[in-house]
Amino acid sequence: MKPFTYLGFAFVSIILIALPKAHADVDPAMVGTWETNGVTAQGPWKLTWEIHADSSYLLSGALSDSGIIESGDGKWHTHSKITKQSADGTYNLRDVDHMEGTGPAGSGVWTRVADAGTAALGSSESNPFANVFAKENKRSITEDQLSREEKDKLKWDFFNASNNRDSRDRLEKKARDGIAMAQVFFGMQLAAEKNFAEAATWYRKGVEQGDRNGMRNLGVLYRDGNGVPKDPSQAMSLFRKAADLGDVDALYDIGNLYSDGMGVAKDEVAAVEWYRKGAAQGDKDAMNQLGACYWSGTGVDKSAREAINWWKQAAEKGDENAQKNLKMALEKFDESGQSRTSK
DSSP: OOOOEETTEEOOSSOOOOOSSSSOOOOGGGOEEEEEEEEETTEEEEEEEEEOTTSEEEEEESSOEEEEEEEETTEEEEEESSSOOEEEEEEEEEETTEEEEEETTEEEEEEEOOOTTGGGSOOOSSOTTHHHHHHHHHTOBOGGGSOHHHHHHHHHHHHHTTTOHHHHHHHHHHHHTTBHHHHHHHHHHHHHTTOHHHHHHHHHHHHHTTOHHHHHHHHHHHHHTSSSOOOHHHHHHHHHHHHHTTOHHHHHHHHHHHHHTSSSOOOHHHHHHHHHHHHHTTOHHHHHHHHHHHHHTSSSOOOHHHHHHHHHHHHHTTOHHHHHHHHHHHTTBOTTSOBSTTO
8 A cells, every 4th residue: 555645754664764772862943843734636634743852752633653753963763653664854944933844755844833923932042942832831721720710611612613613713722722621622522523633633732731531532532543543552541541630431441441352451350340430430331331240240240239239320320221221120130139030
């Protein structure tokens, strides 16, 4: 299959060159978020590069990848963590917001993702982008920093974004302003529009600010392979981080990965324990699944009484599957777990 190429860079079917050393250094001037775009026979495409100070990068859009980038003296070299392939080329900083690059696919221009007017901020001798980064850092706003009114406005715009252009535009603007909650909401809107690659980009921005909802949502994309390469191990890592920060839904997701043996060795006992953690915190999906485990004896001793108990709690919370399961169970057993046919 012909490899996908884009201006300045390409993923090819062979390894071009091995990394010369385990630790790579990145030119501070390259640190930041950049976009490239173009048009092929298949239609328009866009790529977003997030280059970090520790030399790692995240690539999203028409392609998704992560790895290490080494740069200096006008030359760059990347090594993918996902494809295990490497590539190299040159770069030239044309101005504060534009970088010309060459690579296996030819040449192209990278544009820094920033608010209008940042190109006129000027530069410092030590780092020509120091002022840009300082401004972007100030724009990082976590959910805890928002007032109740601000959160309610964000929720209103999110719930109306699909049928109200003004709401969608406000949501996107607040996301671009660096508000983590808006970034995750905007990612969810993009996912609803089936634009999973762009959704992943915005979830990552929320993740970088420690947003647990962004972690779980990005984990779902990696679990299902939507907009990013399917990677259950990465999904598990993100679910665990979200769970550590108090995301109850992530407990159920972790249980499912253990139950299915995705990204981790299949362990039905561990799955039950994660479902139990979620159920203890009131998650109806975890309650329903825990009931199913007790009903079938999967990862736990079979118990109609416990199954009915958990299905009843989930049903009371409105879980339709639990309501159906409870109806089926009560046709065969009473709430104490005694068989109706034996009476």
